[in-house]
Amino acid sequence: MEEIKTPDKREYILDVAERLFAEHGFEGVSIREISKAAAINIAMVSYYFGSKEKLYEEVVERKLIISNLLLSEIDKHEKYADKLFATVDVFINRLFENRQFQNIIFRELTIQHRSGMTDTILAQLHKNFSLLIEIIQKGVKNKEFKKVDIELTAMTVIAVIKTYTTSERMAYRILHLENAHSAFDVKYKNRLRKHLREILSNHLGIEEK
Amino acid sequence: MEEIKTPDKREYILDVAERLFAEHGFEGVSIREISKAAAINIAMVSYYFGSKEKLYEEVVERKLIISNLLLSEIDKHEKYADKLFATVDVFINRLFENRQFQNIIFRELTIQHRSGMTDTILAQLHKNFSLLIEIIQKGVKNKEFKKVDIELTAMTVIAVIKTYTTSERMAYRILHLENAHSAFDVKYKNRLRKHLREILSNHLGIEEK
DNA sequence: GTCTATATATGGATAGAC
DNA sequence: GTCTATCCATATATAGAC
Numbered sequence: 239m240e241e242i243k244t245p246d247k248r249e250y251i252l253d254v255a256e257r258l259f260a261e262h263g264f265e266g267v268s269i270r271e272i273s274k275a276a277a278i279n280i281a282m283v284s285y286y287f288g289s290k291e292k293l294y295e296e297v298v299e300r301k302l303i304i305s306n307l308l309l310s311e312i313d314k315h316e317k318y319a320d321k322l323f324a325t326v327d328v329f330i331n332r333l334f335e336n337r338q339f340q341n342i343i344f345r346e347l348t349i350q351h352r353s354g355m356t357d358t359i360l361a362q363l364h365k366n367f368s369l370l371i372e373i374i375q376k377g378v379k380n381k382e383f384k385k386v387d388i389e390l391t392a393m394t395v396i397a398v399i400k401t402y403t404t405s406e407r408m409a410y411r412i413l414h415l416e417n418a419h420s421a422f423d424v425k426y427k428n429r430l431r432k433h434l435r436e437i438l439s440n441h442l443g444i445e446e447k
Numbered sequence: 448m449e450e451i452k453t454p455d456k457r458e459y460i461l462d463v464a465e466r467l468f469a470e471h472g473f474e475g476v477s478i479r480e481i482s483k484a485a486a487i488n489i490a491m492v493s494y495y496f497g498s499k500e501k502l503y504e505e506v507v508e509r510k511l512i513i514s515n516l517l518l519s520e521i522d523k524h525e526k527y528a529d530k531l532f533a534t535v536d537v538f539i540n541r542l543f544e545n546r547q548f549q550n551i552i553f554r555e556l557t558i559q560h561r562s563g564m565t566d567t568i569l570a571q572l573h574k575n576f577s578l579l580i581e582i583i584q585k586g587v588k589n590k591e592f593k594k595v596d597i598e599l600t601a602m603t604v605i606a607v608i609k610t611y612t613t614s615e616r617m618a619y620r621i622l623h624l625e626n627a628h629s630a631f632d633v634k635y636k637n638r639l640r641k642h643l644r645e646i647l648s649n650h651l652g653i654e655e656k
Numbered sequence: 657g658t659c660t661a662t663a664t665a666t667g668g669a670t671a672g673a674c
Numbered sequence: 675g676t677c678t679a680t681c682c683a684t685a686t687a688t689a690g691a692c
Contacts, residue, residue: 261559265474268685279659284687341557347614348550350470360620367621389622390607390642397610398603405556411569412576413598433599440649477667488677493669 248286251276256297260338263345264294264352291353298346298355301339302362309369318377319444325369326434330399334422337403344400367392377442384443391441395434402430457495460485465506469547472554473503473561500562507555507564510548511571518578527586528653534578535643539608543631546612553609576601586651593652600650604643611639 254276258267269290273280287293312324333340346352346359370392377383402409402421409421420426439446463485467476478499482489496502521533542549555561555568579601586592611618611630618630629635648655 260557263472263474263554263558265472266558269687270685279657280686281659281688282657285657290686344613345472345554345557347617348469348554349472349475356616360616363617364620386645387638387642390639391646393610393621394603394607394642394646397606398599401602401606401609404553407565407569408556408572411573412602429596430599433596433603436595437600437603437646437650440652441646443649478669479667488675489668490670490677491675494675499668 247278251278251283251286251293252297252300255293256301256342257338259294259297260341264290269293295353295355298342299358301336302343302358312369312373318373318380318382319439319442322370322373322377322438322442323435325373326395326438327431329366329370329396330427330431330434333399333403334427337422340400340403344404367396370395374442382444384441386441391438394437398434398437399430456487460487460492460495460502461506461509464502465510465551466547468503468506469550478502504562504564507551508567510545511552511567521582527582527589527591528648528651531579531582531586531647531651532644534582535604535647536640538575538579538605539636539640539643542608542612543636546631549609549612553613576605579604583651591653593650595650600647603646607643607646608639 251272255267255272258272258275261267269283270280272293273283283290283293287296308328312321312328315321315324343359343363346356367389371388374383374386374388374391378385378388406419406421409415409426410418413421413426415421415426438444460481464476464481467481467484470476478492479489481502482492492499492502496505517537521530521537524530524533552568552572555565576598580597583592583595583597583600587594587597615630616627618624618635619627622630622635624630624635647653
């Protein structure tokens with residue numbers, strides 16, 4: 239009963255491709271390498287996806303969805319400070335989990351248009367930023383927060399998490415971590431979480447409980 | 448008297464190569480494209496630099512020097528708050544000026560070792576971070592600053608500037624700029640500068656003058 | 657669906673004339 | 675120093691057998 243589950247195989251190829259694209263960039267990997275790593279025949283890439291370009295696009299688009307699911311988690315809080323902290327936690331978790339994917343996204347932003355995909359990516363980033371911006375905006379209007387540069391405050395949150403997750407080796411060196419691979423341990427995730435809460439509390443004038 | 452100034456030509460090729468590598472990544476440009484853009488013969492790349500790899504390394508290494516020159520500017524301040532702000536200004540200016548180069552550096556960090564260059568880059572980044580870390584450290588010890596997570600505070604500064612300069616189009620969308628190319632105008636540079644000063648003042652407990 | 661074989665293009669590098 | 679011509683490796687993509 240050795241049935242081949244085609245959708246699983248597709249997903250698996252996409253997983254492998256995502257990792258390799260993240261590690262070496264689009265031009266840095268060949269479909270030969272991808273097929274070898276995914277243990278399939280080279281011709282299968284064309285068969286499943288049409289071309290290397292299409293495969294790449296599918297890798298990006300498949301994960302470029304906002305997890306609206308978690309928004310209910312945020313909405314249940316009453317104070318904007320708590321909504322904000324909950325949102326920050328969502329971002330930390332998401333960026334920690336998808337850091338290899340995020341490297342693809344980020345690289346796509348710095349590389350001169352490979353395709354019209356950049357617009358889709360920018361639209362998605364805009365949505366993510368908007369989550370933070372709206373909360374801060376309302377908190378300020380509500381006098382719960384001090385007046386600040388709202389957009390740059392939102393950018394600060396994303397920037398710190400993104401920079402932290404970008405390079406394990408950089409984090410290791412700069413932050414004097416225990417070992418080269420501990421940057422994404424719970425311990426250091428909490429350190430980052432605590433830092434961001436403090437930065438935001440101080441900046442927005444949120445009182446500690 | 449049409450004398451060809453060789454060192455200038457070398458520099459010119461490096462300039463062109465830097466721009467193209469920044470725009471498309473190492474594998475994303477061919478030496479054919481570089482030579483065409485620099486109006487030289489393809490064979491000249493090998494002649495001047497030995498190989499594409501060597502050219503790339505030279506592009507990186509030529510700018511990977513700390514500008515110690517500016518440190519005297521920082522040292523002349525008495526208060527650590529002023530030293531810190533002066534340092535932030537140095538970083539803003541440097542990252543604004545070298546943003547295409549910074550994209551190369553950043554990409555190099557996220558890409559799995561093309562060469563041993565990553566170590567050199569990490570060492571340089573470490574030095575840059577240390578500039579900030581030392582000032583914050585001394586300020587805290589001196590009770591001029593509140594106690595904070597020093598390394599992550601330094602990372603926050605670099606992260607915000609880096610993220611801002613990474614994508615003109617992102618900045619344009621998120622920050623609602625006047626036009627697509629104004630992100631690096633003095634006006635917005637000052638907006639970023641002001642934001643960072645406020646973030647740091649609030650976080651470190653620096654009193655406004 | 658899966659594979660081999662192949663068409664075709666493009667890449668980096670260099671030999672050798674000038 | 676500069677250029678043409680060319681070698682050779684590697685890339686994507688696909689035709690066609692199974």
